[in-house]
Amino acid sequence: xxxxxxxxxxxxxxxxELERDEKVIVMGEEVAExxxxxxxxxxxxxxxxDKRVVDTPIxxxxxxxxxxxxxxxxxxxxxELMFWSFAYVAYDQIINNAGCVRYMSGGxxxxxxxxxxxxxxxxxxxxxxxxxxENFLANTPGLKVVCPATPADAKGLMKAAIRDNDPVCFMExxxxxxxxxxxxEGDYVIPIGVADLKREGTDVSLIAHGRAVxxxxxxxxxxxxxxxxxxxxxxxxxxRPLDEETILASVRKTHxxxxxxxxxxxxxxxxxxxxxxxxxxxDDLDAPxxxxxxxxxxxxxSPPLEALQLPTADRxxxxxxxxx
Amino acid sequence: xxxxxxxxxxxxGPHPVDYAKAAINADLTTKQKLGFLADMLRIRRFEQASLKxxxxxxxxxxxxxxxxxxxxxxxxxxxxxxxxxxxxxYRDHGHALGVGMSMNECMAELFGKATGCSKGKGxxxxxxxxxxxxxGGHGIVAGQTPLGLxxxxxxxxxxxxxxxLTFLGDGAVNQGVYHESLNLASLWDIPVIYIIENxxxxxxxxxxxxxxxxxxxxERAEGYNIDWDTxxxxxxxxxxxxxxxxxxxxxxxxxxxLLEIDTYRYYGHSVADANAKKYRxxxxxxxxxxxxxxxxxWEKRLREEGILDDAGLKTIDDAxxxxxxxxxxxxxxxxxxxxxxxxxxxxYEVDLGTEAGQTGRHFFND
Ligand SMILES: Cc1ncc(C[n+]2csc(CCOP(=O)(O)OP(=O)(O)O)c2C)c(N)n1
Ligand SMILES: [Mg+2]
Numbered sequence: 001x002x003x004x005x006x007x008x009x010x011x012x013x014x015x016x017e018l019e020r021d022e023k024v025i026v027m028g029e030e031v032a033e034x035x036x037x038x039x040x041x042x043x044x045x046x047x048x049x050d051k052r053v054v055d056t057p058i059x060x061x062x063x064x065x066x067x068x069x070x071x072x073x074x075x076x077x078x079x080e081l082m083f084w085s086f087a088y089v090a091y092d093q094i095i096n097n098a099g100c101v102r103y104m105s106g107g108x109x110x111x112x113x114x115x116x117x118x119x120x121x122x123x124x125x126x127x128x129x130x131x132x133x134e135n136f137l138a139n140t141p142g143l144k145v146v147c148p149a150t151p152a153d154a155k156g157l158m159k160a161a162i163r164d165n166d167p168v169c170f171m172e173x174x175x176x177x178x179x180x181x182x183x184x185e186g187d188y189v190i191p192i193g194v195a196d197l198k199r200e201g202t203d204v205s206l207i208a209h210g211r212a213v214x215x216x217x218x219x220x221x222x223x224x225x226x227x228x229x230x231x232x233x234x235x236x237x238x239x240r241p242l243d244e245e246t247i248l249a250s251v252r253k254t255h256x257x258x259x260x261x262x263x264x265x266x267x268x269x270x271x272x273x274x275x276x277x278x279x280x281x282x283d284d285l286d287a288p289x290x291x292x293x294x295x296x297x298x299x300x301x302s303p304p305l306e307a308l309q310l311p312t313a314d315r316x317x318x319x320x321x322x323x324x
Numbered sequence: 325x326x327x328x329x330x331x332x333x334x335x336x337g338p339h340p341v342d343y344a345k346a347a348i349n350a351d352l353t354t355k356q357k358l359g360f361l362a363d364m365l366r367i368r369r370f371e372q373a374s375l376k377x378x379x380x381x382x383x384x385x386x387x388x389x390x391x392x393x394x395x396x397x398x399x400x401x402x403x404x405x406x407x408x409x410x411x412x413x414y415r416d417h418g419h420a421l422g423v424g425m426s427m428n429e430c431m432a433e434l435f436g437k438a439t440g441c442s443k444g445k446g447x448x449x450x451x452x453x454x455x456x457x458x459x460g461g462h463g464i465v466a467g468q469t470p471l472g473l474x475x476x477x478x479x480x481x482x483x484x485x486x487x488x489l490t491f492l493g494d495g496a497v498n499q500g501v502y503h504e505s506l507n508l509a510s511l512w513d514i515p516v517i518y519i520i521e522n523x524x525x526x527x528x529x530x531x532x533x534x535x536x537x538x539x540x541x542x543e544r545a546e547g548y549n550i551d552w553d554t555x556x557x558x559x560x561x562x563x564x565x566x567x568x569x570x571x572x573x574x575x576x577x578x579x580x581x582l583l584e585i586d587t588y589r590y591y592g593h594s595v596a597d598a599n600a601k602k603y604r605x606x607x608x609x610x611x612x613x614x615x616x617x618x619x620x621x622w623e624k625r626l627r628e629e630g631i632l633d634d635a636g637l638k639t640i641d642d643a644x645x646x647x648x649x650x651x652x653x654x655x656x657x658x659x660x661x662x663x664x665x666x667x668x669x670x671x672y673e674v675d676l677g678t679e680a681g682q683t684g685r686h687f688f689n690d
Contacts, residue, residue, distance in 0.1 A: 034528035034599055057498035057534040058465045058526055089464065089499065124384025124436070126447045128463035265688040296687045297666045301447030302436030303384035304660050 001182040009151035009183050010040050010116075010172065013158035014078065016187070018048050021076060024162060027054040027063060028080025028117075037082045038118065038177055060086050064115065065093040068167075071113040072101065076162055084119035084171060085131040098167040099142040114161045116170035119147075120211060121262065121299045122310050123174055130299035132262050134209070135269050137169045138240040144168040145239040146192055149213035151181035153237055156190030164192060173211045193241035197250070201232035204320050205250040207273055208260040209236040212311055216260045219316035227317075229324055239269055247273060248281050255286040258319045260311050265293040287323035292316050344625075346565035348403070354631045358640065360402060360560055361626060364394040364619045365644040367418045370427050373648040374417070374434055378595050382655075383434045385447050390418035392590040395618030396521050397422040399563030400489055403571060404457065407479060407486025411459040411472045413493060414449035415521075415589075423456040427651035437658035444661045445669065465526075466492060466499030469518070473505045476516035480578060487515040487574035489567075495526020495534055497541050506548045506582070515574035517567070520584040521557075527593040528603040542584035550580050557587035558618045560625075588612040 004012070017024045030037045032045035032055040045053040056063040060081065067077040081087050087094060094115065101109050121130035138145040144166055148154040154172070161168040198213055199220050206216040213235045220231035234250050236242065251257050257277055261270035274289045292311045300306050343349060371389050378387045390397070397418035401410060404423075412419045420430055425441060433440030434448055441451050451461040459475060462468040472490025479486040496502060497520060509516050520541050524531050535541060545552035551573060555566045563585060570581035590609055592600030601609070626632035673681030 030527055030529065033533075034603065037527070055529060055533065057529070058495045059498045059500065061500050062498075086464065089467075089501070124447065125386055126450050126463055127445075128450070128467075291690070293689075295666055296689050297670055298445075300445050300661070300666050301385065301433075301442075301450070302444035302661050305436070305444070305663065305666060306384075308663060309666060 001184055003180050004151055004183050005177065006151045006154050006172075006179045006181070007038070007040055007177040009155035010158055011042055011044070012183075013155045013162075014041065014044060015047065017159060017162045018044065018052055021162075023074060024076045024078060025052050025054065025070075026078045026080070027056055027067065029056055029058055029082050031055060031080050036080070038174060040172075040177070041080065060090040061093055064090040065097060067113050067115070068093055068097045068101070068111055071111045071167070072109050076112050076114075078114040078116060078162060081115060081117035083129055084117050084133055085129050087115070087133060088131070094137070094143070094169070095140050099140040102166070103142060110165050111167045112165045113167040114170055115167070116158070116161075117172060118174040118177075119171040120173040120175060121294060122211075122306060124301055124303045124306055126301045127298035132294075134169070134171050134239050135263050135267060138269065142167070144192060144241065145171065146237060147171045147210040147239060148237060149176065149198075149210055149235050151179065152183045152188070153190060153196070153235070155183050156188045157192060157237065159187070159189045160192050163189070168192065171210065176211055179214070190237070192238045193243055194237065195243035195246035196235045196237055197232065197246070198235045199231070199233040201230040201254065203230045203254055204256040204258060204324065205232045205234055205254045206258050206260055206316065207234045207236065207247060207250070207270075209239060209269060210262060212260040212262050215311050215313055216316060219313040219320070222313060223317060223320055227321065229320060231320065236269075242272075244276055244280070247276065251277055251281045252284045255284055256323055257285070258290045258292060258316060258323070260316055261291065261293045262310055263293060264296050265291060266296065268293055290319040290323060292319055343559060343561035343565040346561065346568075348564055348568040349561050357626055357629070357631060358636070360398055361619070361622055361632070362640045362644065363398045363402070363422060364622065365641050366427070366647060367394045367397065367421050368619060369641070369644040369648040370421060370430065370651065371417055373652055374431065375591075375595060377434070377652060383448070384436065385449075386414070386594040386596060387434070387448050388415040388594045389589065389591040390415050392612065392617070393521060393523060393557070393587045394418055395560045395563055395622065396519070396557050396585050396587050399560045400519060400567045403564060403568055404489070405486070407484040408571065409457040409459060409475050409479070409486065409488045410491070411468045411475065411488060412461065412491035413465065413468060413496065414461070414463045415493070416449065416451050416461040419491065420451040420453065420458060420461070423453060423458040425451065425453045425456060425458065427647050428654040431651035431655040432658050435655040435658070436660060437655055438661045438665065439654070439658040443665065443669070466496040466502045468492070469496070469499070469502040469505045472518070473509055473514055473516050476509075476514045476574070477512070480513075480515055485575045487517055487571055489517050489519055491519045491521055493526060494520055494522040494524065494531050494541060495529065497544070498535060506545065506550060506580075509580035510548045510550045513578045514580055515578050516580045517570045517574060518580070518582045519567070520582070521587055522584050523587050523589045525589070525593070525603065527597070528599050530603065540584055542582050545582035550582050552582040552584070555583055555585040557585040558616045558621050560618065560622050587618075588616060
C-alpha cells in the first residue's frame with residue numbers, strides 16, 4: 001500500500017470525487033490560485049479549472065450559505081474553512097440553514113454539503129484560531145461530524161462525506177497534515193459512523209478522536225513498555241453518527257475507560273461518551289470513567305504552555321495508573 | 325470622487341495638493357516631524373528584529389509584519405486626543421507601538437513571556453493596551469469592526485468628544501459584519517472612523533479578485549450615506565490631513581467616515597506565507613520599496629525642509645535599533661508564564677475572588 005501524507009490523502013480524495021461527479025465543486029478562501037492555505041487543494045484548480053475550484057472573498061457567512069443553497073439544488077459543494085474557528089462567522093448558515101432545512105421542509109429538501117478545514121489547538125495561534133467545535137456541531141441534529149486521525153481515514157471518510165446526502169462537518173488538523181500512513185489504492189470509502197480499533201488491548205480502553213488518537217497511541221505504547229498495561233485504543237472517527245457498539249464492546253472487554261479529547265471538558269465529546277458508558281456498560285466497569293481533555297481555558301498563546309494545555313501522553317498515563 | 329489604484333499617484337496629477345499646508349500640518353514643530361520619523365523607524369526596526377527571532381524559532385504561531393505600511397499607523401494615531409481610541413486587526417504591531425506601547429512588552433508577548441502585554445496569552449495578533457486607548461489586536465477578519473462602533477457608541481453615550489479609529493484590511497471589507505456596522509454607524513450617528521488599509525492583497529488574493537466595486541472600496545460608503553475619501557498612504561501629511569478632517573466630523577458632528585488609505589506590505593501575508601512572491605512579482609515589491617516607501621519619502625521630505633541630515637537620521641535610526649535590541653534581550657531574559665497562569669484572566673469575578681466568583685463551579689478539570 002502506498003504511504004502518503006494526510007494532506008495528500010485529502011487531496012487525492014477531492015481530486016477523485018471531482019473527477020467522478022460533475023456536481024462536486026470545491027470552494028473557499030485561497031483554495032484555487034494559491035493552492036490552499038494549507039495546500040490541501042494543491043493542483044486542483046489547475047486540473048479542474050475555474051468552474052469547479054473557486055476562490056472566495058473573506059465572506060464565510062456568504063459563501064457557506066451559498067454552499068447550502070447550491071446543495072439544496074443538488075450540487076455537492078465541498079467548502080473549505082481556512083480554520084474551523086472561522087465557522088463562527090458563518091454559524092447561522094451552518095446551524096439554522098444546513099442543519100435545519102431538511103427538517104423544516106418536512107424532508108422535501110436535502111443538503112449534500114461538506115464543510116471542511118482544520119480544527120485544532122497546538123499551533124500557538126491564540127484563542128481565536130484554536131477552536132475545536134466538533135461538540136457544538138454534533139449538538140445539532142441534522143449535521144454529521146467526522147474527525148479523521150490518519151491518512152487512510154482522511155481519504156475514506158472524505159469520499160464518504162462527499163457522497164453523503166446530508167451536511168457533513170469534516171474536521172482536520174494542521175498538526176496532522178504532514179503525518180504519513182498507508183492508504184489503500186482505488187476507490188477507498190469508509191462509511192461514516194464506524195469507529196476503528198487502532199490498537200487492541202485488554203486492560204483499559206483509551207477512547208479518542210482526531211489527533212488525540214495519536215496521543216492515546218503514544219500513551220498505550222508507553223503503558224505497555226513501562227507498566228506492562230495493555231491499552232486498547234478506540235478511534236471514534238465519526239462523532240455523529242456515533243458508533244456506540246464499538247465503544248461498548250471495548251469497555252465490556254477491558255472494564256476501564258479513559259477518554260482522551262482535545263475539546264474542552266464542559267460538554268465536550270468525551271462527556272457524551274462518558275454518559276453512554278455509564279448508561280449502558282455500568283455493570284462492566286471496574287473503575288469510574290476518566291477523561292483527559294484540554295485544560296479548561298481559552299487556548300493560551302505561549303508555546304511551552306500551550307503544549308501542556310492539550311492532552312499529553314503523560315496525563316493519559318497518570319489517569320490510567322490511577323484506576324489500574 | 326473615486327481614485328483607483330491605477331490612477332493613484334495624485335501628487336503628479338493635474339492639481340497636486342500639498343498637504344503640508346493643511347492646517348493640522350502647518351504648525352507642526354521640527355520635533356514633531358522628526359518624531360514621526362522616529363515612530364516609523366521604531367516600528368520597522370522592531371519588526372525586523374522580530375522577524376529574525378521568529379526565524380530562529382523563538383516565537384510560535386503567526387507573525388504578520390506591518391513593514392511598508394508604517395505611515396498609516398503613525399500618521400493617524402499621532403492625531404489622537406484624550407478621548408480618541410483605536411482598534412485594529414491582527415497586523416497590529418505598528419498600531420501598538422504607535423499608541424505608545426513599549427517595545428519590551430510587545431517583544432515579550434511575541435516570545436510568549438509573562439512580561440508580555442497580554443502576559444503571553446495573546447501573541448502577535450492580540451496586543452492590547454486599554455490604558456492607551458488601544459483595544460487590540462483582533463485575529464478574526466473584520467471581527468473588530470463592530471467593536472470600534474461600540475467603542476464610539478460608548479463615547480457618545482457618555483457625552484465625550486472622541487472617536488474610534490477602526491482599522492481593517494482590503495480583504496476584510498467583504499465580511500457581513502462590517503456592512504452591518506456601517507449601516508448602524510450612519511443610522512445612529514456614531515463617531516467611528518473606518519480606515520481601510522488597502523495594501524492590495526488579502527493573503528494571496530488581489531483586491532480585483534475579492535471585491536466588486538465601481539471605483540474604490542471606500543465608495544461603498546455612498547450606499548450608507550457616509551462621508552468617505554481615499555488617501556495616498558505614502559504621504560504622511562496627506563494621511564494626517566484627511567484623517568483629521570474625519571476626526572473633526574466625528575468630534576463636531578458625531579458622524580462616521582470611511583477612509584481608504586493606499587499602502588503596501590513588503591513581506592508575505594504572514595512570515596509563514598510560502599507563496600509571498602507568487603501572487604505578485606518580485607519586481608512589484610521592489611518597485612514599491614524603491615518608489616513608495618513611506619519612511620524614505622518622509623525622510624526625503626524632511627531633508628527638503630532642511631530639518632534632517634545624515635547625522636540626524638543616523639541618531640534616530642540608531643536609537644530605534646538599540647531599543648529593539650534591548651527589547652529582544654528583555655524578552656529573552658523574561659520568564660514564561662507558570663502553568664497555573666492558564667486559569668487566570670478568564671473570569672473577572674474569579675480572579676478577584678468575589679462572591680460571584682466563588683459561587684458555582686467555573687472550571688471543569690479534575
Ligand atoms: C473570519 C476569518 N476568515 C479568514 C481568516 C484568515 N485570514 C487572516 S488574514 C486574511 C487576509 C486578510 O486580508 P486583509 O483584510 O486585506 O488584511 P491584510 O492582511 O492585508 O492586512 C485571511 C483570509 C481570518 N483570520 N478570519
Ligand atoms: Mg490587505
